[in-house]
Amino acid sequence: MAERSFAHEIGKLRLGSGQEFRGEGILAVTKALLQSGVGYVGGYQGAPISHLMDVLSDAQELLEELGVHFEASASEAAAAAMLAASVNYPIRGAVTWKSTVGTNVASDALANVASGGVTGGALIIIGEDYGEGSSIMQERSHAFAMKSQIWLLDPRPNLESIVDMVERGFELSEASHTPVMLELRIRACHVYGSFMARDNRRPPFTLQDALNSPTRDVTRIVLPPANYAHEHEKINQRWPAAIDYIRRNKLNELMGGRTGEVGIIVQGGLYNTLIRALELLGLADPTGETDLPLYVLNVTYPLIEEEIIDFCTGKKAVLIVEEGQPEFIEQALNTILRNADMPTRVIGKAVLPRAGEYTGEVLQRGVRAFLRAHDPQRLGGAHALAPEGPQQPPKEIQALAGLLPPRPAGFCTGCPERPIFTAMKLLQRELGPLHISCDIGCHLFSILPPFNLGNTTMGYGLGWAGASAFNKPGKKRALAVMGDGGFWHNGLTSGVGNAVFNQSDNVLVIVDNGYSAATGGQDILSSRAHNRSKSTRHPIAEAVRGVGVKWLRVIDRTYDVGRMRDVLREAMTTPEKGPKVVLAASECMLNRQRRERPAFNKAVASGMRMVRERFGVDPDTCTGDHSCIRLSGCPSLTIRPNPDPLRQDPIAHVENSCVGCGVCGEVAHAAVLCPSFYRAQIIFNATRFDRFLSGLRRRVIEFLQRRAERRRLRYAF
Amino acid sequence: MPSELPQTTPSSVTRPIRIAIAALGGQGGGVLADWLVAVAELNGWIVQSTSVPGVAQRTGTTVYYVEMSPKPRPGERRPVFALMPVPGDVDLVVAAELMEAGRTLVRGLVTPERTTVVASTHRVYGITEKSAMGNGIIDSSAVFAALNASARRLICFDMEALANEHNSVISSVLFGAIAASGVLPFPRSLYERAISDSGVAVKTNLAGFAAGFEKAQRRSTAQASAPAGTAPTTELGRAFTERIEREFPAHLRGLIQEGVKRLLDYQDAEYATLYLDRLREIRDRDRSVAAGADHALTGAVARYLALWMSYEDTIRVADLKTRAQRFRRVRDEVRAAPDQIVYMTEFMHPRFEEVCETLPASLGRRLLASSRARRMMAPFLRKGRQVNTAHLSGFLVLYAVAGLRRWRRSTLRYQIEQERINEWLAAIRSMASTPDGYDAALEIAECQRLVRGYSDTHERGLKNYRTVMEAAQRYAGRRDLADIIKRLRNAALADEEGNRLRAALKELEPADEPRLATA
Secondary structure, three states: OOOOOOHHHHHHHOOOOOOEEEEEHHHHHHHHHHHOOOOEEEEOOOOOOHHHHHHHHHOHHHHHHHOOEEEEOOOHHHHHHHOOHHHHOOOOEEEEEEEOHHHHHHHHHHHHHHHHOOOOOEEEEEEEOOOOOOOOOOOOOHHHHHHHOOEEEOOOOOHHHHHHHHHHHHHHHHHHOOOEEEEEEHHHHHOEEEEEOOOOOOOOOOHHHHHHOOOOOHHHOOOOOHHHHHHHHHHHHHHHHHHHHHHHOOOOEEEOOOOOOEEEEEEHHHHHHHHHHHHHOOOEOOOOOEOOOEEEEOEEEOOOHHHHHHHHOOOOEEEEEOOOOOOHHHHHHHHHHHHOOOOOEEEOOOOOOOOOOOOHHHHHHHHHHHHHHHOHHHHHHOOOOOOOOOOOOOHHHHHHHHHOOOOOOOOOOOOOOHHHHHHHHHHHHHHOOOOEEEOOOHHHHHHOOOOOOOOEEOOOOOOOHHHHHHOOOOOOOOEEEEEHHHHHHHHHHHHHHHHHHOOOOOEEEEEEOOOEOOOOOEOOOOOOOOOOOOOOOOOHHHHHHHOOOOEEEEEOOOOOHHHHHHHHHHHHHOOOOOOEEEEEEOOOHHHHHHHHHHHHHHHHHOOOOEEEEEEEEOOOOOOOOOHHHHOOOOOOEEEEOOOOOOOOOOEEEEOOOOOOOOHHHHHHHHOOOOOOEEEEEEEEOOOHHHHHHHHHHHHHHHHHHHHHHHHHHOOOO | OHHHOOOOOOOOOOOOEEEEEEEEOOOOHHHHHHHHHHHHHHOOEEEEEEEOOHHHHOOOEEEEEEEEEEOOOOOOOOOOOOOOOOOOOOOEEEEOOHHHHHHHHHOOOOOOOOOEEEEEOOOOOOHHHHHOOOOOOOOOHHHHHHHHHHOOEEEEEOHHHHHHHOOOOHHHHHHHHHHHHOOOOOOHHHHHHHHHHHOOOHHHHHHHHHHHHHHHHOOOOOOOOOOOOOOOOOHHHHHHHHHHHHHOOHHHHHHHHHHHHHHHHHOOHHHHHHHHHHHHHHHHHHHHOHHHHHOHHHHHHHHHHHHHHOOOOHHHHHHHHHOHHHHHHHHHHOOOOOOOEEEEEEEEOOOHHHHHHHOEHHHHHHHHHOHHHHHHHHHHHOOOEEEEOOOHHHHHHHHHHHHHHHHHHHEHHHHHHHHHHHHHHHHHHHHHHOOOOHHHHHHHHHHHHHOOOOHHHHHHHHHHHHHHHHHHHHOOOOOOHHHHHHHHHHHHOOOOOOHHHHHHHHHHHHHHOOOOOOO
16 A cells, blocks of 8 residues: 555554544454454455555554554465464454455365364454445355354444454354354445444464464364364354354344234344334334334354244244345244244245345335235334335436436546557457457456457456467457456466466456555555565566466556557467467556655645646547547546537547546547647746746747738638 | 234434435545534534445445434434435435436435435536537436426535636535535534544635535526627628628528638638538528428538538648647646646647648649559658647647648648538538428438548548438438438447448348338
8 A cells, every 4th residue: 555544544443442433334343353352364455345454554553562463465365364373373363355256265265264163263354245336246155154154243234233243253253163254244344433442452372472382283174084073063062152152142132122923033234224114114213212023133144043933932924134145044044943843934035125235225115015914003003204115206207217327437537557448449440359358457347338348257367267268279369358466366377377388379468557456556566666564566577477478568658559559469460379468567547646646746836847747629620529538438538518609519628637648649649530639738837948948939939820810810700 | 912012102313314425436425425424523413424435436426325313312222324325215415416416316315305405517427428429418407307396405506617616626515505505403614614624625625615605595597598699890701791691591690600700710701702602502492492491401501511611621720729829728728827838749640641632632632542652651651740839840830731721722632522512512402402302401411410530530430421321312212311311320420330320221221112202
């Protein structure tokens, strides 16, 4: 994180007993880790948990004071493997990532650590990227918890509950020798709230203690015969221990009324949304006070049979509010009640949608349908605040839906990745359509307008592997894209090594912008910036050559669209066989601006001569065809109504947010577009020589301009 | 049994205030949410905010959601704040762009019973609007209509412009408008303290806030009026104005005046006279057919003929680029301070064709046909040229090219364009005089829109134009000819690759035999 500072957030991590913490959910979790005496933290950045990683990366001093080891892991698998430190020693450890994608990557190590079990508390904090705003496939992390027997916490989304559950999670893990997952949905990660802080704690047993006097226990290692024993241990010892801890400490909560023939079982994370739905149905007040019995599952795996049976006793039916699919909890409830020979009906997906986020509106409909069928009096007696949906919106609003412009995510102003795809688009004009295998990262925006490039994406770092089947001689080669983040995550082996070993004849473009940009601009191995606590500046080119790539072209200024296109053409058409790599390297503009803009302003303020560049469009030569926009998509390159009374189509226009990256000019050249673009150089604090020269130029130019003006005046209207 | 159930009593607990903020990535929606949190806390309230930034941080839409309520008294329970807005349950909707305001309507967040809407009316165009080959801008009147119909109270004006006026950002103006809306029971001073406490760009943000506050209190009135036609200032102008008034219907005079002005600026009085002569022939056609009562064809040709006659050749581009007025405009556009020096660099890419076309016609034609000349010139024209117009070297070259204007009539390009214009006018005239052909003639006139831009873009446009014109001839006599031309023209403007145009042409083919006009 060379370009951002989190000093303000670190201050919050230092709060002590009796002080109020105010801030975001994920930062509260970070604070809770330190309060719990965590010994080490690792993880891989990604929305919505990036903030945890970013802040700790910047908090070296604090971590050193507390004796906590922090690692920005190479991947989620590397992070999960870190939990090995809690297998033999009573050290608490926490790892974090975006789920389910990160959990997919981590599951090898997770399965191992879950099999052998842990001594110190092992907590996995997963940012569940599901529902609105999610950028990944819609799946549940719940399945991972079940398959490896990892306990799953899903606390009510307020800071107090979340922070409490971090502490409880460690205790549960230690009591049952089982790793524990803490699941936080996106909104809970970003929720601003408060809780009363406690003092941070140094871990009682440190990593140094462990290193100085190591212990080992062969029965913790997954190899016969221990692996068979582990399965029995899970069922016979760890499971009952967990049930016992959860019951004794009342991690699940009974809320609402105690009587009535129906009740609701809800995942903790959905509690607030459920309460709002009940409030709108007239069944709860704004504080959540309700007569409906509620059983809130802050632990969604394992389920506590006794609590469920108690809750369901005397009830005709219960509604289970469980987001996502498959409906694991609903199935388990049915099994539990059937085994106990209870007649209570379990209603879940029958009244709630199988797929999609459970919003307040969705829950309102579901609860209404549930009560209508199983407790109509209760529904009839309530004064609903919201009218019964789904209502048809008025006609003028329905018409709007089709009218509003879509807002796909796109490259930032001045992004160095844009010209790479401009070049690809220009190359396609020559070679025809290409098969392009994409990766995860900002560059995946190429699949959207205005570029519309790319066929598939198979996962982080898997861009080239995703093209590996197309290693067949033909008229065209397959083209793959991979970012520097994906490259170091696993692409070096799964993509580049794989292509070398299998003698691929395809082409890979590595987009090297110097950061893990899409996740917030974190430093990686090949970052060019100096990083106090990490080792950077390990060039990708060396790694690529190191695994045996012979054909490598490095472009260190992607803004040169013409050159970019020429090199891509060469890669796609050269008779040379074997894997071909084009390394397209230019710094992420967002991060560059974070560093350069303040420096520029400071220099200007101190009176230094500085030159700012930006682009513009001459409105009288722009004919409104917008070819330039179709080859760029830059947010600062937009349109505006044509000032010309004769022309009707809007003209291109460059906003003042332009950072002068140069792509507009390069595109105008490479694509032989139009002469409307100009690059303006604005000289701040001009020197005397500047003034002299500019004065000289101006005098001549203005003389000639006046002459031309006089000539034109002959034909003035 | 059911009678035993106690009914939930209506609570005495205050209902939290619900606020949804719709913004685009980079518009500062997060800052606004932070200020709202701060103002609530300064007032001793409890507050929660959340958002789903995700990948929307780049150019997508983000909704921030804030709930707040008075601090519960000791012994009272805290309200349970929700993490997302529920349709029909939002008190205040804030939108930092007009279409995003529209999106909150579609999401059902705005309801007449409850919701005050504070929205900026400016537009941030979507990529589909921007990249359209013609005019892709969405008509926003539908959004205004729906906002007026749906909001309990609507405060909307161009907050982006106001923010720019005060050198601030849109979130400060929105914040001011929120304060003025009175939805939140906080005094103005508290809002200002929230801004001051944040410590970032305090002065300009307070200015933006104040401007937003004041503007929101005033009823904003729409004041769009058509600019009045200009009176001539010279003898020449008066002579042309007289002729226009004598020969053309009153409602077209403003447009034709613009055409004359353009061609005077482009070339000279003779050229503007040629424009009016050409236009008069179209007017005659209008007068000779019943359909031409309101001179629709003259109107259309007046516009497109002026545009075509002022085709963008190298001389024109050099002329426009070197004008003093353009130098001033660039300074304005890049917001240069008076003491700053501004230089501009142009990106020119003249091809062999452009060079030949600027030469005298016979020479140009011979060169154009000579592959040897093309080869010899190739090294000089392979790469684009960067010309620094505010340096003498660059300026003098462009100035010299602009000076070729005197000899424009002898250039190859002039000859080519005049031939094309005459063909086009002939096609319009002959189409207008066929029975039922008037509408088709109108459509042909509008096909000039296809031909524009420079080099490759111009060539592509010309090719499309020819394709449409050929089709117009091929299907002459069909009753739906006007519709066919319009469809083809729109298809040509739909994509660069010409896929839609090809598809549209194919669609027409099988229908060749039936539906032939009886005439």
